[in-house]
Amino acid sequence: MAEEKLRLIKRNLQEIIGEDRLLEILKQRDLKVYWGTATTGKPHVAYFVPMSKIADFLHAGCEVTILFADLHAYLDNMKAPWELLAHRVNYYESVIKAMLKSIGVPLEKLKFVKGTDFQLSREYTLDVYRLSSLVTEHDAKKAGAEVVKQVDHPLLSGLLYPGLQALDEEHLGVDAQFGGVDQRKIFTYAEKYLPHLGYKKRIHLMNPMVPGLTGSKMSSSDEESKIDLLDSPAQLKKKLKKAFCEPGNIKENGILSFCKHVLFPLSKTHEFVVERVPENGGTVTYKSIEELEQAFESEKLHPGDLKAAVEIHLNRLLEPIRKEFQTPEMQKLVAQAYPVEKKKGGAKTENEVTPARLDLRVGKILKVEKHPDAETLFVETVDLGEEGPRTVVSGLVGLYSESRLQDRLGVFLCNLKPVKMRGIESQAMLMCASREDPRAIEPLDPPEGSAPGARVFIEGYETGEPDDVLNPKKKVWEALQPDFRTNDKCIAEWQGNQMKTKLGIVKCESLSGVPIK
Known part of the structure; x- marks a missing residue:
């Protein structure tokens, strides 16, 4: 029993x-161990590495404490201001609990402690x-x-940081501290x-540093090196x-490191399956990380697979x-813990060009008629969930029938600057999949049951307010x-x-792999 725990x-x-x-200790009782994390940047998938070890500790009967080092987070070159720390602690606790649930870890002997509760x-x-x-x-x-971030003129707080982490061992009443090998000096x-303070030495358990996607340590501040825990399948x-x-x-x-430290330890079957089409060798099952590494090293397993x-x-x-x-x-918790910074006057400091800036909504076409002065244009009266309908001019004559447009739901871009088209002002744009050869256009279809005015968003860009009006000089839509397209489905x-609403995905009838305009 003790051997299996060890x-x-x-x-x-x-x-x-x-x-x-x-x-x-194991000869007498279960081990008491703690792992601490400073509540600064958003946790990412590299957190599954310590979580898989915490799963091992809990399965071994250890009493595990997770310390949310909010005071440490503030002192580490003041990465997180005080007013955000409470929200970030709540975010960390929620996301770590969700991670542990996702890997089926028993939580009876797990507790969470906030640094400022005792420090x-x-x-x-x-x-x-x-x-x-x-x-x-x-x-x-x-x-x-x-x-600790190294600078030319270090703050005194950075010198205190290691001592605080050492004292945590005594004041949490644990036998051991778990962390990455990068903390060996602490x-x-x-x-x-x-021992100089009259306290006993603790045991120190160290994980190797797992390379990130750029070949180095995964970092919360380096978007290219990390996968956020809330990233969509497409972002992943x-x-x-x-x-x-x-x-x-x-x-x-x-x-491969992620396979070794996360996927194999968490696998209930202790196997790793690679699904391949028959012409590429067919599906293969690896029963150990050594077997997987050998196949990759000998190039029997392709990086893409x-x-x-x-x-x-x-x-x-x-x-x-x-x-x-x-x-x-x-x-709401995510928005509170990691709010978008704003300049004076309310502008976003990043000024990022992302789909979050687009005001996309479901609209219902109440009326369709041909433009009196343009042979290729329809004039549509559209309910967009506002007090009154908007007028939308679309170049669909000869490509999509008037009868099919009547009373249908579509997706409309609503914050373009209104523009006159042959004397009639168009106050939004109907989003359509478009193929050039042979020429064909299909309006996008919101999910069944959608109502006029329902928000349409791009997965991964749900938060944030769209611009009131897209400035034509900034060419945001352009x-x-x-990058707007339909996929093979x-x-x-x-x-x-x-592209989604709260009810599901947005698609078109039959045009796959084509631009959306």
């Missing part, structure tokens, strides 16, 4: 400091002063070198200085396509998390339009992200 605790770790102490106490504060009277500037700076700092596919996965290279390969398999497995992990965060309450997309 095996689970040690699985995939790079290093343990104090393994002899670990063995002694501002009299006892803790006295220990900070006691520690600061013992530690040299050199040792404090060296201890934080891998995890762990050895704790081993050196806690896009980012995995860009991932570095050189044929035959098994050492600098974030995809490996990525496709990881995409399937990762979507299974992410889907329960996505669903949990679709509620209005969770959407920049976005080339006639579903409307932007850069692979589906």
